[in-house]
Amino acid sequence: MSDTAGKVIKCKAAVCWAAGEPLKIEEVEVAPPQAHEVRIRILHTGICHTDEYTRSGKDPEGVFPVILGHEGGGIVESVGEGVTNVSVGDHVIPLYTAECRECKFCKSGKTNLCGSVRATQGQGLMPDKSVRFTCKGQPIFHFMGTSTFSQYTVVADVSVVAVNPKAPLDRVCLLGCGITTAWGAVVKQPGIKGSSVAVFGCGAIGLGVIATSQLVGASRIIAIDTNPSKEAWARKFGATDFVNPTTLPEGKKIQEFLVELTDGGLDYTFDCTGNVHVMRAALEACHKGWGVSTIIGVAAAGQEISTRPFQLVTGRTWRGTAFGGVKGRTELPGLVEDYLQGKVKVDEYVTHHRTLAEINEGFHDMHAGDCIRCVVDMS
Numbered sequence: 001m002s003d004t005a006g007k008v009i010k011c012k013a014a015v016c017w018a019a020g021e022p023l024k025i026e027e028v029e030v031a032p033p034q035a036h037e038v039r040i041r042i043l044h045t046g047i048c049h050t051d052e053y054t055r056s057g058k059d060p061e062g063v064f065p066v067i068l069g070h071e072g073g074g075i076v077e078s079v080g081e082g083v084t085n086v087s088v089g090d091h092v093i094p095l096y097t098a099e100c101r102e103c104k105f106c107k108s109g110k111t112n113l114c115g116s117v118r119a120t121q122g123q124g125l126m127p128d129k130s131v132r133f134t135c136k137g138q139p140i141f142h143f144m145g146t147s148t149f150s151q152y153t154v155v156a157d158v159s160v161v162a163v164n165p166k167a168p169l170d171r172v173c174l175l176g177c178g179i180t181t182a183w184g185a186v187v188k189q190p191g192i193k194g195s196s197v198a199v200f201g202c203g204a205i206g207l208g209v210i211a212t213s214q215l216v217g218a219s220r221i222i223a224i225d226t227n228p229s230k231e232a233w234a235r236k237f238g239a240t241d242f243v244n245p246t247t248l249p250e251g252k253k254i255q256e257f258l259v260e261l262t263d264g265g266l267d268y269t270f271d272c273t274g275n276v277h278v279m280r281a282a283l284e285a286c287h288k289g290w291g292v293s294t295i296i297g298v299a300a301a302g303q304e305i306s307t308r309p310f311q312l313v314t315g316r317t318w319r320g321t322a323f324g325g326v327k328g329r330t331e332l333p334g335l336v337e338d339y340l341q342g343k344v345k346v347d348e349y350v351t352h353h354r355t356l357a358e359i360n361e362g363f364h365d366m367h368a369g370d371c372i373r374c375v376v377d378m379s
């Protein structure tokens with residue numbers, strides 16, 4: 001039992017007071033975990049584009065003031081009544097996609113989208129509809145059930161998994177979102193072995209899709225990015241080809257170019273940009289009769305996708321994935337082991353390091369084009 005158990009902890013957190021504002025480092029109070037909750041000392045966190053998406057005000061579910069962050073790694077400080085899946089001292093990764101193993105979704109065997117805490121999570125609340133954070137006497141909302149931009153956070157027990165303590169948390173925190181999403185999007189899609197793949201967008205997610213496609217034996221992996229500096233990254237992660245759509249002849253659409261290049265289109269394509277026009281191009285670059293396009297990117301409120309229905313009538317499939325279809329409590333410990341055994345890349349994604357005090361610079365890094373992932377030291 002830690003000496004802080006049952007007490008309010010004062011610590012530093014990056015608070016976003018209003019949409020579009022930079023984060024502010026504040027002293028916050030973190031209440032003890034209630035029944036079926038876990039309080040975690042966060043040691044490291046990545047910054048994901050989805051944090052920026054919500055900070056910027058583009059997220060229809062965005063509520064403020066809020067503590068963002070969902071790609072964290074930490075150590076359990078204390079647990080509430082009835083918690084059996086983790087113990088004090090465990091090294092853990094918070095899960096923005098919970099896994100209760102009891103709800104209709106979990107039992108379906110068809111999806112990783114657990115329904116147990118999703119409704120309150122989307123409102124920035126704990127499952128009992130209250131919050132554990134206050135700052136200057138004001139309640140502060142949670143984010144994605146994780147809020148890893150705080151030195152201490154409280155999560156539902158269904159939203160956390162213990163991992164091998166030998167794994168460095170400053171690396172495996174990234175398995176809390178981006179790398180796992182990309183890995184799952186590929187390994188859970190049957191048929192990629194021996195097939196052609198196109199990956200639109202070569203940030204952490206796209207690079208992860210490229211690396212995993214190579215891992216499972218794709219025959220050809222075409223990377224597409226408007227940023228020419230991404231070619232070297234894409235090839236390093238396993239791309240066989242690179243196309244920059246801005247260099248195509250005027251009027252030539254990227255999907256037309258890819259269909260010609262691949263004798264009719266790709267077997268599998270992935271949108272890793274969040275741009276709805278790119279999503280359309282990814283669908284239309286698929287081969288008639290069997291091509292499958294997966295949307296991973298998150299598009300802003302109000303954005304919609306469109307294509308001619310004929311694209312689907314003629315055998316292309318449009319699908320999407322959240323957290324790569326991965327069930328975090330069941331699958332993340334194994335993915336951490338794969339990393340420790342050198343089977344899954346993680347270190348290679350870390351291009352920038354920041355302290356908590358520098359977290360806004362971490363957001364700027366993300367926009368600079370040379371950043372794959374920035375890891376924040378929360379100590």
Ligand SMILES: NC(=O)C1=CN([C@@H]2O[C@H](COP(=O)(O)OP(=O)(O)OC[C@H]3O[C@@H](n4cnc5c(N)ncnc54)[C@H](OP(=O)(O)O)[C@@H]3O)[C@@H](O)[C@H]2O)C=CC1
Nearest residue numbers: 050201202203204205225226227272274296297298322323
């Ligand atoms: N579904 C899920 O569970 C998850 C979804 N996401 C989402 O995935 C998306 C990708 O994340 P991440 O890899 O971190 O993002 P990045 O911004 O790092 O990567 C996107 C890449 O796409 C490039 N790009 C931009 N526009 C185009 C275009 N028109 N054609 C081709 N490439 C383009 C960008 O170039 P430049 O840098 O020059 O803009 C950048 O290199 C985000 O929307 C994120 O929110 C993330 C995690 C989980």
Ligand SMILES: N[C@@H](CCC(=O)N[C@@H](CSC=O)C(=O)NCC(=O)O)C(=O)O
Nearest residue numbers: 048050059060061097118177298322323
């Ligand atoms: N609140 C957003 C939803 C954005 C979204 O699609 N989130 C992804 C994860 S993105 C991670 O970086 C996801 O898992 N969605 C499933 C879910 O249940 O939220 C919006 O309303 O647009």
Ligand SMILES: [Zn+2]
Nearest residue numbers: 048050177178
């Ligand atoms: Zn994310």
Ligand SMILES: [Zn+2]
Nearest residue numbers: 100103106114
């Ligand atoms: Zn469930």
